[in-house]
Amino acid sequence: MRKLLLAGALCLFVCASTVRAAEPYKIGAVFAVSGPAALLGEPERNTALMLTDQINAAGGINGHPIELIIEDNEGDEAKAVMKVKKLINDKVAAIIGPTRSGDTMAVIPIVEKAQIPLVSCAAAEDIVKPVKKWVFKTPQSDADAVRRIYEKMKDMKLTKAAIMSGTTGFGTAGREQLKKFALEYGITIVADETYGPKDTDMTAQLTKIKGTDAQAIINWEIIPAQTTVMKNKKQLGMTMPLFQSHGFGNIKYAQDAGDAAEGVLFPCGRLLAVDSLPDTNPQKAVLAKYKKDYExxxxxxxxxxxxxxxxxxxxxxxxxxxxxxDRAKIRDFIENKKGFVGTAGIFNYSAEDHCGLDKNSFEMLTVKNGKIVVAK
Amino acid sequence: MAFRRHLPIMLFGCAAAVLPLALKDPYYLGILVFIGIFSIATMGLNLLMGYAGQISLGHAAFYALGAYATGILTAKYNVHFLPALAAAIIVTAGIAYVIGMACLRLKGHYLAVATLAAGEIVFICLNASVGFTGGPSGLAGIPSIEIGGFSFDSDFKFYYLVWAVFILLFILTANIINSRTGRALRCLHSSEVAAAAMGINVTTLKVQIFVLSAVYAALAGVLYGHSVTFISPQASDLMFSVKLLTMIVVGGMGHLWGGVLGAALLTLLPEALSAFHDYELIIYGSILLVIVMFLPGGLMRGFETLYVTILKKVRGRG
Structure with missing residues (x-):
């Protein structure tokens, strides 16, 4: 009888623990899967789905499966607000995204009030400066890209730069950082040209730069302008080095410009040049696996x-x-996380730094024979 | 008579007042707040398009101007909300007056293009004046609305504020439509020449109604800015103007309830359909297409026709 009771109790215990183990952990995500920022949001969504499948197939987190709730805000700020409120209501443990900086800025007041950790996929410095208690971000900061470019210029013994930027949020922020750090690295800005993001010809700006004693051009914009600059520069027969921003991070952009892209220098995460990384690089294993799985x-x-x-x-x-x-514990954990090996770099978060990356997260890359490789 | 005319909105008000007690959930309340805000903006646009027959593709600009005006004044200069609101209304009305004087001489497509351009100018200005508006990264830290020491700092409180403003504006709009001005507007819609021949000052009337509808949009923008506590130039872009327009077309142009219905449908439908994930946009698009194809007068006119048909059948039998 006692044995039976014991067996019964054991059975109950096992049942109870399996029931508890089956309780899923909920992660919320807000991405711009459709709309103008879909080029960014779609790979983010795909990645989250893929990782959820992988982790659940391997038995979940300590036996708990992940329940991923993805919301598409279409790159719209009002929608981002609604979606985040919905996720909070769904009682998710943490939220990843939104995709765009504006969407992230719009939801910060809500997550701060609801006290839920948010890890944004958007780059703007305003997201983490000043530090918000519950908000983190994963992309590198503009300032670090600028530092890497200026360091490279110093290595190449170049001191006079001409900067070009678009009148968008990305271009404006880059231009500010370029001007801010020039003095610190002993760089003189000899020309400061801007253009509309949709302009199809930059010959005027480049001709003006040609007339100065600039030793290098730094261009800060995304497509299509970044391609146009390369093509026009080649047409004008200008041979000085051209630096692009980290917005150049897609092999398609290099392909668009064909020959004109050869030799262009740009600071970027190591994901695109994983094949040319030395095996000793601590990120290599993570990057190679992610790239292989995704592709x-x-x-x-x-x-x-x-x-x-x-x-x-x-x-x-x-x-x-x-x-x-536990939301508060998750927040504390991320804030104290050191040495997290991600795709953008090795993250070291702290109470003062909710981005966690420094200039070493950028590698200076170049285009060689139509492929993105690490610059020598 | 006046009581009967306002009976639907009074019933609506009663329903709106008890609704949050049934759904205390912040998510649903948040959606209802946005529906209220969009309804206010569409009400003004409907007055301009549905009644006066003047198209505007730049209304998002006024919405953003309203939001930025009170946002900047309260967040950066610590001005109290009510004076900031007054300033926002005056600024938006002034800008709308200037734009209206220039644009409303045009008709049809030309007017559409001119208002589109005006909206684009505002969009560019908001992006470029970084020091003042925060530029492309937006203006954060807008405080909650505070009136006489009472702070509307939760969705629950904000819900009542938004819908109270809506009901007041609804009654005001209904009175305008049923007045001499309203009749003049409808006359203007069917024929400008005829309207002028009847002694209506066409230009003045057009500009007046344009300014009024811009102020509605600005009020909606003010409410948006203070509820989200953040505003960026995205609020002034063309897509948002088109969205407001779609709300009216789907809901019912030239019908006071049309704007509300359209705003509710276009806000709720994507939320309800989000369970379909990748198919969401296809289903959403199809529904809008069906409405526009089979109910060209919008849902409100469709309901009216249905009501009349049923009434006839019932009476015919009786």
Missing amino acids: EKFKTDVSTFGGHGYDAYMLVVEALRAVGP
């Missing part, structure tokens, strides 16, 4: 944006693995 599953090139999604997602997963679905 096999979705039959398309991996991009840095999906990488930002990877970093945000894995950061939350690590936190869940360590402290469980």
